[in-house]
Amino acid sequence: MQFKNFPMVSRIIFGRGSFNQLAEILEPKRLNTRAPFIFFVDDVFKGNAWLTSRIPLAYDDKVIYISTKEEPKTSQIDTLVEQIILNYKERPSGIIGIGGGSIMDIAKAVAIMLTNDGESKDYQGWDLVKHPAIYHVGIPTISGTGAEVSRTTILTGPERKLGINSDYTPFDQVILDPELTKEVPKDQWFYTGMDCFVHCIESLNGTYLNAFSKSYGEKAYELCKEIFLEDHLTEIEAQDKLMMASWHGGMSIAYSQVGVAHAMSYGLGYLLGIKHGIGNCIVFDHLEDYYPDGVKLFKQMKAKHNINLPKGICANLTEDQFDIMINVALSLEPLWENALGKHWKKQITPEVLKALYKKM
Structure with a gap:
């Protein structure tokens, strides 16, 4: 019998206020000053200084606010990847997702598609991803989906709703700060x-x-x-x-x-x-x-x-x-x-x- 050799999140930090350690976690992972960290943030936090003021931006780092009114789509992933490739001369140092399950899935999918050719719909299924994703971090602001730990990223494509299930999907780092969930409706x-x-x-x-x-x-x-x-x-x-x-x-x-x-x-x-x-x-x-x-x-x-x-x-x-x-x-x-x-x-x-x- 062949047993599955699944990867897990390699680093995790848990605790109220642990979000404040994001800068020291990311800094050793910065490739150079021209390789930015891209932060995908649920747009419910737009104007919420309590959270956004603590995102540690430096050099060409960028925050991209994402609406989660709809489930993530393969076309949305492809557009985000194209924007990043066109706007930056170098591959990002990392992708950081801050939000609920949709943001977690978007961060994982973009990190994968920055190193794999074609469209994200081509990777919906099991073990189709050929190359490791770039460094990616998950910071959930709502609890329950399990997207912070899973090896899948659920996307609605032109023909089906299905995850990119692969060994390269899980986050390299997860920050579990329960304080971030305090304003969930x-x-x-x-x-x-x-x-x-x-x-x-x-x-x-x-x-x-x-x-x-x-x-x-x-x-x-x-x-x-x-x-x-x-x-x-x-x-x-x-x-x-x-x-x-x-x-x-x-x-x-x-x-x-x-x-x-x-x-x-x-x-x-x-x-x-x-x-x-x-x-x-x-x-x-x-x-x-x-x-x-x-x-x-x-x-x-x-x-x-x-x-x-x-x-x-x-x-x-x-x-x-x-x-x-x-x-x-x-x-x-x-x-x-x-x-x-x-x-x-x-x-x-x-x-x-x-x-x-x-x-x-």
């Missing part, structure tokens, strides 16, 4: 936290499960229950614990896979532009047949935090539109195999998926 906090919860459920109930994945998944699962169902945590404790739940949830799928909710959520994201966290919630709410215990807990969490999910999002879709979503979902074969085993096609048909989508 309540609904966003819930949706992204549930992305972590769903990671755990799909990993722990999958056919790919092993002791490695289980140890991380169980820890993240316990943390999610504590954060979203119990009342004894202070706000600071909850921030710290959710950041670690996100890390452990991401690690739980590093050596296994996600499942039904993620596969179907990709369909919603591709066709309707539904963002990943809320998409997972919309789908997971209807998956009692696949994850009965997990869905029961999810509904308790949803009720406790007064979350009302959008309804009827598929009510007016045409047959062709349903087919597009179904084809995107069915193309993610490793997710279905993890969820249901090698003979998953006997259980999951276009008709089964259409009936599920029609409930949403």
Whole structure:
């Protein structure tokens, strides 16, 4: 049997206020004064001096604010790479992503595409990247996606929504500063936290499960229950614990896979532009047949935090539109195999998926 030899984030710093150490972390990595660090920052922080004033700019370093109203697209990655190549004579010293899962994915994808020819859509899939990415750093400002630790970067391309899954995708450095998550809106906090919860459920109930994945998944699962169902945590404790739940949830799928909710959520994201966290919630709410215990807990969490999910999002879709979503979902074969085993096609048909989508 051939075991996968996955890379992990090689350096990580955790702690409230650790963002202040960014300058000393980056300086040894500067190639020369003409090779800038490029900072991709979620545009919700535009004008937020508390965060932006602490970004350590020098020489030709640049901050690029990125809107996250839509999920990252392959065309967006290609445009950013082209801008960097045209504006700088030398390859950047590094790419730093400061924001949520979308910004993490953009930073990882741009770092890869600066050293690999062609368009980013050519690398959607598993182990298609040929050359190491440039130095890249992830600094999450919201917890749950696991994008800070994963070996994938989820992109919506012209034909599908699929990650660049490769050994060169993980960050070289991650800074986990829970203080950066203090201003996350309540609904966003819930949706992204549930992305972590769903990671755990799909990993722990999958056919790919092993002791490695289980140890991380169980820890993240316990943390999610504590954060979203119990009342004894202070706000600071909850921030710290959710950041670690996100890390452990991401690690739980590093050596296994996600499942039904993620596969179907990709369909919603591709066709309707539904963002990943809320998409997972919309789908997971209807998956009692696949994850009965997990869905029961999810509904308790949803009720406790007064979350009302959008309804009827598929009510007016045409047959062709349903087919597009179904084809995107069915193309993610490793997710279905993890969820249901090698003979998953006997259980999951276009008709089964259409009936599920029609409930949403």
